[in-house]
Amino acid sequence: MKNFFTLLFFIFAINLYAQNTAKKVDRPNKLLNNTFNKTFDTKYPSDEKYDVTYYKLDLNIEHVFFTSNHISGSVQMKAKSTVANLTSCYIDLVDQLSVDSIKSTLGTIVYNHSQNIINITFPAALQKDEPFDLTIYYKGVPGLSGLRSFRFESHNSSPILWSLSQPYGSSEWWPCKDTPADKPDSADIWVTANSFFKSVSNGKLMDIVDNGNNTKTYKWKVSYPIAQYLISVAMTNYYQYDNNYTALDGSNMTLNHFVYPETWSSSVKTQLDLTPDMIHEFALMFGEYPFLREKYGHAEFHWSGAMEHQTITSIFYFYRDLVSHELGHQWFGDMITCKDWHNIWLNEGFATYLEALYIEKKNGFIAYKNNIANDISSAKGAIGSVYCQDISSVNNIFDQGRSYFKGSVVLHMLRWTLGDSLFFKTMYNFANDPQLKYGVAVTEDFQRVAETVSGKDLDYFFSQWIYGEKHPKYSIDWGYSQNGNLYNVRVKISQTTNSNPSFFTMPIELKFKTPSGDTLLTVFNDQQVQEFYFVLNGKPSFFVFDPDNWILKDMGNITTDTDDESINLYDYKLYQNYPNPFNPETKITYQIGIAGPIKLTIYDILGREVKTLVNEYQNPGEYSYNFNAAGLAGGVYIYELSSKTFKDSKKLVLLQ
DSSP states (O other), X not given: OEEOOOOOEEXXXXXXXXXXXXXXXXXXXXXXXXXXOOXXXXXXXXXXXXXXXXXXXXXXXXXXXXXXXXXXXXXXXXXXXXXXXXEEEEEEOOTTEEEEEEEOTTSOOEEXXXXXXXXXXXXXXXXXXXXXXXXXXXXXXXXOOTTOEEEEEEETTEEEEEEEOTTTTGGGTSOBOOOTTOOOSEEEEEEEEETTOEEEESSEEEEEEEOSSSEEEEXXXXXXXXXXXXXXXXXESOEEEEEEEEOTTSOEEEEEEEEOTTTOOHHHHHHHTTHHHHHHHHHHHHOSOTTTTSOEEEEEOSSSEEEOOTTSEEESSOOHHHHHHHHHHTTBTTTBEESSGGGTHHHHHHHHHHHHHHHHHHHOHHHXXXXXXXXXXXXXXXXXXXXXXXXXXXXXXXXXXXXXXXXHHHHHHHHHHHOHHHHHHHHHHHHTOTTTTTSEEOHHHHHHHHHHHHOSOOHHHHIIIIISOSOOEXXXXXXXXXXXXXXXXXXXXXXXXXXXXXXOOEEEEEEEEETTEEEEEEEEEOSSEEEEEEEESSOOOEEEXXXXXXXXXXXXXXXXOOOOTTOBOSOOEEOOOBSSSBSSEEEEEEEESSOEEEEEEEEETTSOEEEEEEEEEEOSEEEEEXXXXXXXXXXXXXXXXXXXXXXXXXXXXXXX
């Protein structure tokens, strides 16, 4: 879903220059002087004495052109006891929906419905693993809490009905075990309504029955496990557009897209036609699309964002990043579902990161880093741990900075920590783990897979980034001394004191610019104050800490103890163009201090934008741009360099 609202050690680096990749340094086996606070208690109550295996929703929607918001119908639940001598159980259903009766092949069911719970007593005790069934007949006006649950609205003077049950809204429109921890093996969703409606739901459309009384029944079948909150309904006078995905084995799957008639356009079609390629790219990375026997598609609805309903994303508007985010959920969120809402980052952080991966596939690594830089900027505002401590608040569960952006950046940092090969193998193995596929997971499951793939103890990583809070702030002091033809370099890394953890442990890349080229070195920083020593074969004239922006961090002071004035500190600079005045070409030179999005723009003297020269992610370093002003009138212009933390401008004069 997406909503738009001191130990010293020496590393000798003789003759290491013009490197393309960093040297990896493994961490010690144990961390020193660092503790973390973990909370594992799942606070949402659900009845663990039975396991649901199947749901059948048979719904009658009596809403006819704004005359009623009433629903009625039945839900059949098949389940089995997980304990011996089971005499009772309970099912979630809000009180404003009334229960008419409950039937079972077991015999007469005694029940009471209060405090949003249906308490059920069986006619005889059930043994462990003994199956049972319940069919609950109910009616009423659905609830509207959480993320709106079940809505009756309109578009272009036409009615639309739609559901969004995450996290606790399923039981506001149908009786169920309202927890993602218990996924039934299959489901049927039958919807009977006025013939005006095209009723869309999960899985495969098995039949459309014309009932002869100006109503139709749409029968959808789900043949894969599905979490209760992913069962959905969307109904209106949809225009349907179909395209196809060719699977890795050469078979075809139809994609069904349901769009408001007034929304349908060539631009919407262009966006939807990206979907097969997105599925292909994700299938290559994580394994085949998980619901290949059914479908994928979109159903337009009226909530400002989108929701990853299994096989049929509900969506407010169509653009690439939103489409890729919700599609990514089909693997991470739908196929593998967070077991509880404490671990929502396994859904939302993963889907947000998959946005960046698709951008990387289509536009390259620089575009990926530009996207991640935006995630990092948003993640810095996260309050509390990525592991959601308080799941009583919907807004707290779906906190954008923490569950989405910081969750995404955690995966970005794990990619750096493991390296590309091990990271993508971890992601693939997690998606295809036989204990997890089509099931549920918690953070420790993902950690287990990552440690198995890498052969590394990653407890320090997950403890600090998932259960810890905030992010490191580094200060750097560095310098060098000459020893013949070699240069002895010292780098001191200090972190400000944090609470949980007291400091962060991470591999960190360091970049030195020398006359013979760039030298990249990786150190493993596992102390609050730590010094590293290197030997370079060229004089370092420029030093960059974490040049590719792999770490969620803030930077404090960067100082040097050398008197060499040729040393460039970690800073931004915008130089005067040369020549100036000019006609028609001049060179603009600038220096970048921190990796991130950079914009270099020309304005006229009235402040109107004339031309954007640079608008991209750039690493720290010095850059020059040859500006050709052919076609512009002579006069005074302004050129401006801007980043997230820096802005400066200077005048240039174009001669007639």
